[in-house]
Amino acid sequence: MMRDTRSQFRPADHPNKHFILTTVVGSYPKPKWLNQARESYHILSNKDSRRQYNEAKNDASTIIIKEHEEAGLDVVVDGEMKRNEMVEYFAERIRGYEFNGPVKVWGHNYFDKPSVVEKVSYREPWLLEEYKYNVKIANRPIKVPITGPYTLANWSFNEYYEDEKELSYELAELVNIEIKNLVDAGVRYIQIDEPALATTPEDHKVVRKCLEKITRGIADNIRIGLHVCYGDYSRIFPKILDFPVDEFDVELANGNYSQLEVFKKVPFTKDIGFGVIDVHDSRIESVEEVRERILKGLEVVPPDRLTVSPDCGLKLLSREVAYKKMVNMVKATRLVEEELDRGEIEL
Numbered sequence: 601m602m603r604d605t606r607s608q609f610r611p612a613d614h615p616n617k618h619f620i621l622t623t624v625v626g627s628y629p630k631p632k633w634l635n636q637a638r639e640s641y642h643i644l645s646n647k648d649s650r651r652q653y654n655e656a657k658n659d660a661s662t663i664i665i666k667e668h669e670e671a672g673l674d675v676v677v678d679g680e681m682k683r684n685e686m687v688e689y690f691a692e693r694i695r696g697y698e699f700n701g702p703v704k705v706w707g708h709n710y711f712d713k714p715s716v717v718e719k720v721s722y723r724e725p726w727l728l729e730e731y732k733y734n735v736k737i738a739n740r741p742i743k744v745p746i747t748g749p750y751t752l753a754n755w756s757f758n759e760y761y762e763d764e765k766e767l768s769y770e771l772a773e774l775v776n777i778e779i780k781n782l783v784d785a786g787v788r789y790i791q792i793d794e795p796a797l798a799t800t801p802e803d804h805k806v807v808r809k810c811l812e813k814i815t816r817g818i819a820d821n822i823r824i825g826l827h828v829c830y831g832d833y834s835r836i837f838p839k840i841l842d843f844p845v846d847e848f849d850v851e852l853a854n855g856n857y858s859q860l861e862v863f864k865k866v867p868f869t870k871d872i873g874f875g876v877i878d879v880h881d882s883r884i885e886s887v888e889e890v891r892e893r894i895l896k897g898l899e900v901v902p903p904d905r906l907t908v909s910p911d912c913g914l915k916l917l918s919r920e921v922a923y924k925k926m927v928n929m930v931k932a933t934r935l936v937e938e939e940l941d942r943g944e945i946e947l
């Protein structure tokens with residue numbers, strides 16, 4: 601019998617017998633005024649500009665949570681309004697990291713790639729403040745996305761550890777401490793983001809061992825998801841079915857479901873976070889279109905193991921487009937639930 605970490609997120613007023621969980625991956629477009637407040641703070645760097653930037657960050661989190669609730673999502677996030685990049689944010693809070701300025705990653709894009717120069721250790725909570733603020737605002741359960749240790753290691757310069765694997769394991773211990781702190785504060789849904797696994801699938805055993813460290817001592821009712829996007833899933837599936845996570849979250853809409861067959865080769869014995877919204881396309885998918893995509897998800901898992909979600913973070917879209925995409929995603933999900941209730945969909 602699989603453990604059930606999902607039903608706790610079913611809203612009390614949920615209208616349908618069947619329940620398909622809806623959520624988003626994490627990042628969301630930042631309001632323009634938040635970016636302006638950040639720039640002012642970086643230029644002026646004084647007490648006033650810092651206070652204004654902090655206020656802007658809180659306001660942005662509030663608005664995005666409300667937008668997610670308004671769209672009808674069952675589980676919300678704050679769109680990572682308080683985080684800069686997905687490695688930088690965490691590296692700034694981990695002892696052992698050092699920043700030496702941006703490096704060119706592709707085209708004209710720069711990334712402040714940090715270096716590990718000494719043993720990494722847990723200096724301060726990473727996301728506790730973010731969560732404590734959000735939980736006061738939200739009327740729906742909150743998911744907390746965390747960049748996984750393998751990606752943190754893979755996207756850093758390693759100047760101290762024997763190899764990247766050793767660094768990943770050390771960082772996994774820190775993620776475990778962080779999750780324990782978050783769970784103590786009330787978090788019930790954690791998502792580990794490991795996009796680096798998509799580009800180096802041969803390291804699936806390293807990621808698995810990291811997840812074992814991450815989830816050690818975490819209570820059974822805590823839902824753990826793993827998000828991996830933009831890669832060849834046949835390189836990691838079905839291996840990932842042994843990972844100690846409840847949900848495997850994948851991007852599929854962008855590739856027009858060409859990888860769907862990969863997940864049908866053996867029974868998918870976990871929940872699937874099924875990407876139904878293309879985050880690289882500003883065209884808003886219609887409710888009917890999203891409905892068709894959700895039905896593809898039902899070819900892989902039954903409704904009570906299906907999580908409907910965009911492919912990846914929505915941050916590259918405009919806010920208006922991101923919002924409309926979420927609205928249609930939720931509408932389509934509720935429509936499919938009704939059809940399931942009426943027995944109109946054959947499973």
Ligand SMILES: [Zn+2]
Nearest residue numbers: 829911912913
């Ligand atoms: Zn992603």
